[in-house]
Amino acid sequence: MEKPAKIQPATGKLGVLLAGLGAVSTTFVAGVALCRKRLRRPFGSLTQLGTIRLGKRTENRSPAIRDFVPLASLDDLVFGAWDCFADDAHQAATKAGVLTKEDIDLCADELRALRPMKAVFSRDYVRRLDGSHVKQGKNKMELAEQLIEDIGRFTKENGTSRNVLVWCASTEIFLKPTEAHQSLAAFEKALRDNDPTIAPSMVYAYAALRAGVPFANGAPNLTVDIPAIWELARRESLPVAGKDFKTGQTLMKTILAPGFKARMIGLKGWFSSNILGNRDGEVLDDPDSFKTKEESKLSVLDTILQPELHGELYGDFHHKVRINYYPPRGDNKESWDNIDIFGWLDYPMQIKINFLCRDSILAAPIVLDLALLMDLAHRAGFHGIQEWLSFYFKSPMVPPKLYPEHDLFIQLMKLKNTLRWLKGEELITHLGNEYYD
Ligand SMILES: NC(=O)c1ccc[n+]([C@@H]2O[C@H](COP(=O)([O-])OP(=O)(O)OC[C@H]3O[C@@H](n4cnc5c(N)ncnc54)[C@H](O)[C@@H]3O)[C@@H](O)[C@H]2O)c1
Numbered sequence: 149m150e151k152p153a154k155i156q157p158a159t160g161k162l163g164v165l166l167a168g169l170g171a172v173s174t175t176f177v178a179g180v181a182l183c184r185k186r187l188r189r190p191f192g193s194l195t196q197l198g199t200i201r202l203g204k205r206t207e208n209r210s211p212a213i214r215d216f217v218p219l220a221s222l223d224d225l226v227f228g229a230w231d232c233f234a235d236d237a238h239q240a241a242t243k244a245g246v247l248t249k250e251d252i253d254l255c256a257d258e259l260r261a262l263r264p265m266k267a268v269f270s271r272d273y274v275r276r277l278d279g280s281h282v283k284q285g286k287n288k289m290e291l292a293e294q295l296i297e298d299i300g301r302f303t304k305e306n307g308t309s310r311n312v313l314v315w316c317a318s319t320e321i322f323l324k325p326t327e328a329h330q331s332l333a334a335f336e337k338a339l340r341d342n343d344p345t346i347a348p349s350m351v352y353a354y355a356a357l358r359a360g361v362p363f364a365n366g367a368p369n370l371t372v373d374i375p376a377i378w379e380l381a382r383r384e385s386l387p388v389a390g391k392d393f394k395t396g397q398t399l400m401k402t403i404l405a406p407g408f409k410a411r412m413i414g415l416k417g418w419f420s421s422n423i424l425g426n427r428d429g430e431v432l433d434d435p436d437s438f439k440t441k442e443e444s445k446l447s448v449l450d451t452i453l454q455p456e457l458h459g460e461l462y463g464d465f466h467h468k469v470r471i472n473y474y475p476p477r478g479d480n481k482e483s484w485d486n487i488d489i490f491g492w493l494d495y496p497m498q499i500k501i502n503f504l505c506r507d508s509i510l511a512a513p514i515v516l517d518l519a520l521l522m523d524l525a526h527r528a529g530f531h532g533i534q535e536w537l538s539f540y541f542k543s544p545m546v547p548p549k550l551y552p553e554h555d556l557f558i559q560l561m562k563l564k565n566t567l568r569w570l571k572g573e574e575l576i577t578h579l580g581n582e583y584y585d
Contacts, residue, residue, distance in 0.1 A: 152572030155218055156527040160309030162220040163302060164519045165361065167352050168317025169231040169264045171426050171479050172366065172393070174241035176316075176512040177227050177262060181255035184222050188251070192513035194539075195219055195520045200564050202573050217567050218527070219520045228302040230295075230352075231264035231317070232279025244426065245478045246508045265298050268348045273320040275434045277427075288351050289339040295355035312522045313356040313363045314515050315390075318428065320347045320369045321436035322443065328376075332383070335376035353377055357384050362522040364537075365390030366515065368444035373545050381532050387525040389518065389534040392444045392542035395510035397422060397469075397483045399556070400503060405452040406555040408489060412458075416488040416496070417466040418449060423474040424481035424507065433473040444543040445469045452554045481507050514540045528570055536566035 166173040182188040183196075190196040200216055202209040213219075227237075235243065238259035241252050252259065266283045268291045285291040303311060326345045328338035338346050339354065349371040356363040357380045365371045365388075372381075372388040381388045394402065397420050408415060432438045446467060453462040485501040518540055525534055538544030539559035544552040553559055565575045 153528050153570045155524070155570065158218045158220045158224070158523070158527065161224050161226050161307060162519070162523055163306055163308035163311035164225055164227050164515075165299065165302065165311055165313040165356075166227065166229040166515075167267075167313065167315045167349070169229040169233075169235070169237055169240050169262070170316065170318070171244035171246050171428065171508040172511045172515060173229060173316040174237050174244055174259065175246045175508040176515040177237055178241055178247055178252060178255050178259060179512050180222055180225055180227075180516065181258040182251060185254070187254055190222075190513060190516070192510060193516050194513075194563075195517045196222075196513075200567060201576065202568065213567065217524055217570060220523055225519070226306045226308060227262050228298075228306070229262060229264045230267045230298070232267040232269035232277060232281050234264065234281040236260050236264070237262035244508070246506065265302075267317075268292075268295060268351045270348060272344065273347045273349075274318045274431055274437065275321070276431045276437070277318060287340050287342045288346050289336065292339060292351050292355040292358070295352060296359045299355070299359040299361060310523055310526065311359075311361045312519050312526070313352065313361050314518055314522075315349055315352065315363070315365045315367055315369070315371060316515060317349065317367065318431045319367045319437045319440050320349055321434070322439040323347055323370050325370065325374055329370075329374035330376060332376050332379040335374075335380075347371070350374075350377070353388070354380065357381055357386050357388070360384060360386065362387045362389075362526050364388070364518045364522050366393045366511070366518075368392040368440045368543055375548075378532055385529065385531045387522055387530050387534045388532065388545075389522060389537045390541060390543070390545045392441075393511045393514045394540055394542045394556075395507055395514070396481060396505045397485065397503065398445055398448055398542045399510065400483075400485070400501060401448050402452065402554050402556040402559075404487075404499075405449055406557055409453055409458070409462075412461060414461040414490040414494075415449075415453065415465040416490060417468075417486075418488075419466070419468045419486045420445075420483065421470040421472070421485075422481055422483045423472045423477055424479070425473065425475040425477040426479040426507070428507070429471070429473040429475075429481075432471050438471060441471065442469055447543055447552075448554045451551055479506060479508050481505050524570075536562050539563045 198213045199210045455462040487499040
C-alpha cells in the first residue's frame with residue numbers, strides 16, 4: 149500500500165467558470181441542471197459513471213470513482229461565464245440547437261440566470277466573429293486585471309469556496325511560441341506592451357492563475373502550453389491542462405489506431421472528412437483557425453503508431469483531415485473516414501467509418517469531468533501540467549522533452565492509476581501474482 153496523498157475535502161461550492169458560452173458550455177450547464185433534477189442521465193462522464201478496480205481481482209472491489217475520491221457533487225456546482233455576445237445561456241443554448249426545446253425548457257430558469265460577463269476578445273484572433281460584449285482597457289494587463297475582478301465578484305456573489313476555469317470559447321488563429329511566452333517576466337511585459345502574440349485565451353489563463361483558479365483548455369489554442377504560464381502555475385501551486393477536447397473523429401482515431409498497432413497491421417493512409425454547421429464550424433472556416441485545429445488533429449496518429457520504431461508498418465502513410473463548414477447540419481456533425489490498411493503478405497484492406505455524431509453531446513461530459521478532476525488535483529496539491537488528464541484531450545500537454553500519450557486505453561490506465569496513487573492503493577499493472585509468486 150502506498151501512502152495516501154493529503155487531499156483537502158470538497159466542502160462548499162465549486163464555481164465553474166466558462167470562457168465562451170456557446171454550444172459546448174450551454175450543453176454542459178443544461179446537462180448538469182437536468183441531471184440534478186434527475187430528469188436526464190450523465191452518460192459519457194467517467195466521474196459520474198466510471199468505476200475503479202482496487203487490489204487483486206479476487207477482492208472484488210470496484211467502487212464508483214466518485215465514491216473513491218472526494219469530488220464536488222453536481223449539487224455544489226455554480227456557473228459563471230464570459231462571452232463576446234450578451235446572450236444568456238437560454239438564448240445561447242437555443243441558438244446552438246444542440247438540445248431540444250423540451251430539454252431547454254426543463255431548465256429554463258437555470259439557463260436564464262447565467263448571463264455572460266464581458267469578454268476579452270479581439271477579431272485579430274477569431275476573425276469570423278464580431279462580438280460587441282467586450283471589455284475595454286488600455287492594454288492586455290489591464291484586461292487581465294478586469295478578469296481577476298470578475299472572478300473576485302463571482303466568488304463573493306456565489307459564495308464559492310473554490311473555482312476552476314475551462315476554456316470553451318472559439319478556436320483562435322494558429323500561434324507559435326515566441327520570446328514573450330518563454331518566461332513570466334517576458335509575458336507580463338508583453339501584456340503591458342499589448343504584444344500581438346498574447347492571444348485573449350492567454351489573458352484569461354494568466355488572470356485565472358493570478359486569482360488562484362486552475363485552468364483547462366478545451367480548444368487547440370496555445371494558451372497554457374507555454375513556459376511563462378507553467379512558471380506562474382508553479383509559483384501559485386495550480387494545475388493547468390489542455391488542449392482540445394477529445395471528441396468525434398479524433399476519439400475514434402485514438403480508439404482504432406492502438407488496435408492496429410497492437411496487431412501489427414500496417415497503415416497506408418487515413419483520410420478524414422467532416423461537415424459541420426455550428427459556430428465552431430464557421431470559425432474553423434477561417435484557414436488560420438483551421439490550422440490550429442489541423443495541427444491538433446494530425447499529431448495523433450504519429451504518436452500512437454510510432455513510425456520511428458515501426459518503419460515498415462507506419463513509415464509512409466498519408467494522413468489528411470478536412471473540415472467543411474456546412475450550415476444545414478448545425479451541431480450534428482457527420483464525419484467520414486477512409487482507412488487503407490495492410491496485413492499478412494502486404495494484402496491491402498479498407499475500413500470506412502461514417503460517424504453521425506453530436507459534437508457537444510460528446511464534449512459536455514468532458515467539461516464536467518475536467519472541472520471536477522482539476523478541482524481534485526488542486527485540493528491534492530498537484531500543480532503544473534496535469535498529464536494524467538490526457539484522456540480528455542486531442543493534443544495532450546506534456547512537460548518539455550516528453551512526447552504526449554494519445555492511446556485512449558493507456559491514458560485511461562494513467563488516469564485511474566493516478567487516482568489509486570492519490571488514495572494510497574496499489575497501482576494496477578495487470579501482472580497476475582500467480583505467475584511470479
Ligand atoms: N464541440 C466539440 O466537440 C469540441 C471538441 C473539441 C474542442 N472544441 C472546442 O471547444 C470550443 C467551443 O466549441 P463550441 O462548439 O461550443 O463553439 P461555439 O462557437 O458554439 O462557442 C464558442 C463561444 O465562444 C465565444 N467566444 C469567442 N471568443 C471568445 C473570447 N475571447 N472570450 C469569451 N467568449 C468568446 C463565442 O462567441 C461563442 O459563443 C471551440 O474552440 C472548439 O474548437 C469543441
